[in-house]
């Protein structure tokens with residue numbers, strides 16, 4: 411089913427962090443306190459190029475191909491858009507999303523879902539099939555291969571539908587189950603029932 415509302419991969423990321431964050435951004439926009447995490451934002455084009463250009467494609471297990479850095483993607487079909495850190499088109503014409511994460515640990519489920527969302531955007535934009543991607547953990551310089559399965563793609567679509575429903579019916583979602591997230595959240599002043 412086509413969504414009626416345009417969403418971004420960032421909405422998906424925020425929703426997975428806590429559904430209320432997307433509620434505050436979209437349904438009842440509020441003046442919030444800007445946190446360090448927000449100020450840091452996305453990596454700049456220069457940072458991405460510096461991180462990626464010197465790395466050989468063999469590090470991804472590829473013999474060759476070309477890279478597109480900081481790639482804007484959108485799909486009318488999915489009503490979804492996003493900016494991907496890097497996309498590799500291998501010499502075998504395989505389209506592979508690479509997402510850079512500032513994480514010390516192995517990729518979390520939300521990182522994998524975001525990568526799958528980029529995979530869907532690539533599929534829609536380039537009329538191809540995306541079956542795998544990579545998450546690059548910046549601090550450890552580790553490349554994690556991720557299989558982008560049909561189940562993962564269904565999960566992305568299901569979450570997008572949940573976000574759309576939340577926005578349409580304007581119903582405040584349950585609070586995050588993780589109090590640690592609330593401590594560092596720019597919306598904590600608006601979540602009176604959390605504290």
Ligand code: SF4
Pocket residue numbers: 428429430431584585586591592593595596597598599600601604
């Ligand atoms: S304060 Fe907690 S419940 Fe409220 S939006 Fe932030 S993370 Fe979610």
